[in-house]
Amino acid sequence: LKDPLPFREAISALHDIVISDLRYVPKDKSALEEHQKRIAQRETAIRQGAATARREELRAESLDPMPEGLEAEHRIARDKYWRARQRYSDHLIRNDQSLWRKLMPCDPVITVAEDSLLFECFSADESSYGCLTASRDLFDDVTDVAPGTTNVDYSWNLYDHFQGLRSYRQTRFQLDPTGFEVATNETLLDAPLENSAYQAFGGQHREEKIDLPSTWLRGFMQLQSAMVMPMKRVRIDRSGVYNLLAFLTRSRAKKSPRAIRFQMEPGKVPQMVLEPWEQVISTGTVAYEGIADVIRIWGRDRLQVLRRLLPLIDYVDVYLIGTGMPSFWVAHMGDLQLVLGLSGWTTNDWSGSSAISQLMPPMHVAENELVEIAAAFRADASMTFERLAGGLSMPRPKIAAGLNTLAHLGQVIHDLPAQTYRWRQVMPEPVTSEQFGPEDPETAAAHEIEKSGRAKATRDETLPSGLRLIEGKADRDGLEILLDGDGRILKAKCSCSHHFKYGLRKGPCRHLQALRNKVISTSTQPATLERWYQQYWN
Incomplete structure (x- = not known):
């Protein structure tokens, strides 16, 4: 590494993205909850004592006593386990963030390309994406290079090791399919690792490859497919x-x-x-x-990760798709470029996925056409859209839809700083729906209601307070939604069991989602592939 200091600041900013978690944290009510728990335990003990006495009386009267309820005992034990696990997680967040961080699934993806080195990551709340691109010119000596992708954990140990990078020390990176290693020292880069002088000058740190969780993959691929769109x-x-x-x-x-x-x-x-x-x-x-x-x-609160890079930034390019859609901020720093993707939501929930889904092509691309597009990257793993279209015989709308699909499958990435499409496989094989995990059933049902035309708005009015009132029906009559200026649901009314039981605590029900998607501007999706291409690509 020729100049370690700019890289140290850029890779540290990437770590800020990895640990970013702006989800709402409620007030600490542990003392009140403990008091209420003791009261509940006393009441439970009294009830259990009375129930046990009565049960013994009934058993004495019965010739064939009932066996113990194993299913009920299992349910109680399972609930007790998950409550304890959640309490332990909350305790670590407040009191031991280092241990909590080691248990978190935040997994940067490292890609070796012919002309650059890419570090990609996703935030803890699955709302921010980061990609640090280091040009090949940033390195003095590059040997035994083969394109490929691996993923490691950006641990605190690795972060602390990056803080030790200095201009008077040489820095060496070593990547292989099983992990990523950083070594720093002054003059003994080729010395054995057990050499005491080598250890004194900074030593080395290695992170092994780890598996990617399904929720991480789902959010990561959603933003990847959005990046492929022209902006x-x-x-x-x-x-x-x-x-x-x-x-x-x-x-x-x-x-x-x-x-x-x-x-x-x-x-x-x-x-x-x-x-x-x-x-x-x-x-x-x-x-x-x-x-x-x-x-x-x-x-916009997530833009604060750029503060550390202000002395290095030449300029920033902001790529915009549309209102309420993800935005991408590309900080140019000479041979380094940092892409910060903002999804626009705090948690990877129904509101984000419903908006992102509108960018997907309105029809599926055939497998043989995807294979043809993928084969074009064998000759050159990095190509512009014009060059790719010139080498294929299929129509441009099909190529655009194919790139979008391949990005969603983790096979292609849009390199925004270079304005090219790169072949980059997050997994050895295309990511399947099973790896993504199941879609939220309420969101899936809302899509079905909307597609079948069963959602209809009867009133859409902006109130003097600036709030937006929507009334209508979607498989049920009497739906009411109150939106704030950011398009979030503040209050709602529905007669279904989901809304009666949970309200908005677990997201709106399928009927409210379908009605909201029907009236907001971001839900207008082209009906044909040609119209989709004309709207987003042409």
């Missing part, structure tokens, strides 16, 4: 990034909306407007070239 680009200079982060650090919105609104007009410098303050921040001096548009995105 509008807005360039922000370093001062614009500083002004944005400085204002967000000083200010804290107490009510919605909390979006960044990009206002783009051809020939003019784009502007960022921070809601709800309506604070205008200029992106710099580069004029926008394209069709006039206004796009609102969410997830």
